[in-house]
Amino acid sequence: MTHPLDLPTDHPFGLHHLPLGAVSETPDGTPRLAVRVGDHALDLASVTAGTPWADALTGPTLNAFLDLGPQAWAGLRAHLQDALGDADRREELTAYLTPLTELTEHLPIEVADYVDFYASEHHASNVGAIFRPDGEPLTPNWKHLPIGYHGRSSTVVVSGTDVVRPTGQRKAPQDAEPTFGPSIKLDIEAELAFVVGGATALGSRLTVDEAADHLFGVALFNDWSARDLQAWEYVPLGPFLGKSFASSIAAWITPMAALAAARVPLPAQDPQPLPYLLGEQLFGLDLSLEVRLRDTVVSRPPYRTMYWSPTQMLAHLSVNGAVVRSGDVFASGTVSGAELGERGSLLELSWNGTEPLRLDDDRTRTFLEDGDTVTITATAPGPDGSVIGLAEVTGTIAPAR
Numbered sequence: 228m229t230h231p232l233d234l235p236t237d238h239p240f241g242l243h244h245l246p247l248g249a250v251s252e253t254p255d256g257t258p259r260l261a262v263r264v265g266d267h268a269l270d271l272a273s274v275t276a277g278t279p280w281a282d283a284l285t286g287p288t289l290n291a292f293l294d295l296g297p298q299a300w301a302g303l304r305a306h307l308q309d310a311l312g313d314a315d316r317r318e319e320l321t322a323y324l325t326p327l328t329e330l331t332e333h334l335p336i337e338v339a340d341y342v343d344f345y346a347s348e349h350h351a352s353n354v355g356a357i358f359r360p361d362g363e364p365l366t367p368n369w370k371h372l373p374i375g376y377h378g379r380s381s382t383v384v385v386s387g388t389d390v391v392r393p394t395g396q397r398k399a400p401q402d403a404e405p406t407f408g409p410s411i412k413l414d415i416e417a418e419l420a421f422v423v424g425g426a427t428a429l430g431s432r433l434t435v436d437e438a439a440d441h442l443f444g445v446a447l448f449n450d451w452s453a454r455d456l457q458a459w460e461y462v463p464l465g466p467f468l469g470k471s472f473a474s475s476i477a478a479w480i481t482p483m484a485a486l487a488a489a490r491v492p493l494p495a496q497d498p499q500p501l502p503y504l505l506g507e508q509l510f511g512l513d514l515s516l517e518v519r520l521r522d523t524v525v526s527r528p529p530y531r532t533m534y535w536s537p538t539q540m541l542a543h544l545s546v547n548g549a550v551v552r553s554g555d556v557f558a559s560g561t562v563s564g565a566e567l568g569e570r571g572s573l574l575e576l577s578w579n580g581t582e583p584l585r586l587d588d589d590r591t592r593t594f595l596e597d598g599d600t601v602t603i604t605a606t607a608p609g610p611d612g613s614v615i616g617l618a619e620v621t622g623t624i625a626p627a628r
């Protein structure tokens with residue numbers, strides 16, 4: 228049997244990745260912080276004993292460590308890579324490893340504020356064409372600012388949590404009056420979440436370049452959406468109960484530092500955004516997502532096609548003086564590419580239910596049914612030809628209560 232630290236160089240969770248999470252031995256145990264190495268969790272408190280960051284890594288969340296800022300983040304990463312690469316420490320570190328199959332994974336951050344953007348031009352155009360067929364697909368503001376809304380942080384849940392079908396009001400155009408009941412258009416949105424560290428003062432704002440120093444890492448994200456509830460409630464104010472019942476985030480946060488080789492130029496931004504949305508730190512990420520519904524791959528959304536840089540999103544979020552703090556999470560918005568097979572929501576894949584999908588088990592789907600499981604995974608180029616595999620985000624639909 229090979230040693231758990233003898234990872235092939237192409238392992239998606241090799242020493243070039245090192246995502247952080249929180250685990251416990253039993254489902255109701257107190258979470259402790261860990262770094263994922265291959266298919267094991269390495270206890271962070273043990274491996275960092277005596278370091279300057281040890282106090283911030285006692286758990287149960289990463290928030291105190293996120294507060295320490297980018298120098299500490301880089302310091303921990305270098306410390307872990309040194310320790311894991313040191314043959315003389317192998318026996319010691321082996322004692323700190325636990326197979327993931329023996330652990331429960333927890334939400335590794337206390338989510339402070341949660342914002343969801345709308346940064347895919349293809350997604351925004353598709354949704355515009357579906358909901359406003361007589362108008363322009365993009366709203367007039369779309370290429371001038373990263374559109375977003377403030378969501379509900381307390382219902383951001385860790386991957387694997389069941390999603391209870393939401394209940395609420397809806398009114399289809401042909402209905403005379405609104406009705407009440409479980410959503411009949413329950414959908415997914417395949418997204419990438421960014422985890423923020425460090426605080427800003429009320430009334431101040433971040434430049435695009437300063438925003439880069441507040442990006443700790445990324446995690447796959449599913450912004451579950453009840454399209455029937457959403458369509459009735461969102462005019463004129465925007466998303467509310469059609470979104471806030473659950474948003475799932477992967478259990479392991481991939482540091483931005485692991486994605487250096489995945490940075491790509493943004494698509495051309497025309498018209499040029501206003502100066503506060505410009506800077507040196509403008510980039511996209513070459514992440515290839517895969518969406519599976521009941522074990523059928525229904526979409527492969529390419530994150531590299533996203534219009535806005537995460538630094539532009541964070542600069543815009545704070546431009547009015549709103550506070551940024553450790554544990555903030557902002558998501559990209561649905562990732563959709565130009566092709567049919569690259570759309571990140573069932574709304575787009577089934578064109579609002581008019582073109583059902585056929586799954587490998589011969590079932591058809593327009594929107595989600597009870598018992599359906601949706602899993603989103605992604606890969607990205609790592610250093611020296613290696614591959615980074617982002618931790619999955621998965622969830623199963625439970626019946627309405």
Ligand code: CA
Nearest residue numbers: 416450560561
């Ligand atoms: Ca969304």
